[in-house]
Amino acid sequence: MTTSPGLAVVDLTVRYGDVVALAGASLTVDGGRVCALIGVNGSGKSTLLKAALGLVRPDGGSVAVLGATPTAARRRGGGGIASVPQAELIDAAFPIDVRTVVEQGRYGRLGPTRRLRAVDHDAVARALERVGLTDLARRPIGALSGGQRKRALVARALAQEADLLLLDEPFAGVDLPSQATIGAVLREVADAGACVLLATHDLAGVPALADEAALVVRGRVVAHDVPDVVLRPETLARTFGLGAAS
Ligand SMILES: Nc1ncnc2c1ncn2[C@@H]1O[C@H](COP(=O)(O)OP(=O)(O)OP(=O)(O)O)[C@@H](O)[C@H]1O
Numbered sequence: 001m002t003t004s005p006g007l008a009v010v011d012l013t014v015r016y017g018d019v020v021a022l023a024g025a026s027l028t029v030d031g032g033r034v035c036a037l038i039g040v041n042g043s044g045k046s047t048l049l050k051a052a053l054g055l056v057r058p059d060g061g062s063v064a065v066l067g068a069t070p071t072a073a074r075r076r077g078g079g080g081i082a083s084v085p086q087a088e089l090i091d092a093a094f095p096i097d098v099r100t101v102v103e104q105g106r107y108g109r110l111g112p113t114r115r116l117r118a119v120d121h122d123a124v125a126r127a128l129e130r131v132g133l134t135d136l137a138r139r140p141i142g143a144l145s146g147g148q149r150k151r152a153l154v155a156r157a158l159a160q161e162a163d164l165l166l167l168d169e170p171f172a173g174v175d176l177p178s179q180a181t182i183g184a185v186l187r188e189v190a191d192a193g194a195c196v197l198l199a200t201h202d203l204a205g206v207p208a209l210a211d212e213a214a215l216v217v218r219g220r221v222v223a224h225d226v227p228d229v230v231l232r233p234e235t236l237a238r239t240f241g242l243g244a245a246s
Contacts, residue, residue: 006195105159
């Protein structure tokens with residue numbers, strides 16, 4: 001597992017054509033911590049996660065992941081960066097079962113034979129068990145409910161045993177018991193030393209889930225502190241036009 005910081009974003013600007021998605025965002029998150037990214041739709045949370053994954057090119061500033069560029073960290077093999085995207089591109093009709101999806105989390109660790117070894121099968125079985133999908137392991141991914149599919153993607157990320165775990169809306173469409181399961185798993189992953197960064201609209205769940213919260217407003221991180229401080233009603237009122245976490 002990594003030593004801190006897991007993620008260091010400094011004065012990051014990202015544009016999509018004329019749209020400025022990030023406008024000088026800075027955020028540092030250490031290993032062993034769960035950080036919740038919060039903010040209204042379009043504030044730049046997903047773009048920050050994509051920048052940490054190396055999927056968008058900075059127009060200014062820098063992103064360091066596990067002490068390297070995102071691309072170098074991803075190429076390093078082993079754990080590296082795992083992600084649970086907001087909208088999964090798995091084609092529901094594609095004939096791939098849940099276990100195979102979770103096995104993908106091990107691909108970066110396989111040797112030249114590209115064969116899964118006992119240690120890989122163990123990690124896959126453990127990940128399936130942790131999200132409660134052991135019984136559905138042989139079911140086609142397209143035959144799962146939306147929430148079950150999300151849990152399968154979390155299992156894939158867990159199987160990777162990454163040092164940095166990035167999740168975009170991991171609780172969207174997930175029922176309450178499964179939210180609790182995923183939250184507990186993220187805690188375990190952080191306690192084992194990984195850095196966990198997730199974007200969420202579930203403000204009420206943040207204090208129990210996260211060690212810290214970062215509030216993104218118009219492409220900048222305007223507050224970064226323990227959740228109770230960031231979620232103060234006056235801060236939320238300024239940002240969301242709300243009186244309290246909801
Ligand atoms: N591929 C793209 N092309 C053009 N503009 C984009 C693209 N992706 C995002 N944007 C714009 O960049 C800004 C930031 O989007 P981003 O997806 O990072 O926000 P977000 O905070 O994750 O929103 P949400 O809460 O809705 O997921 C928005 O104005 C969005 O419309």
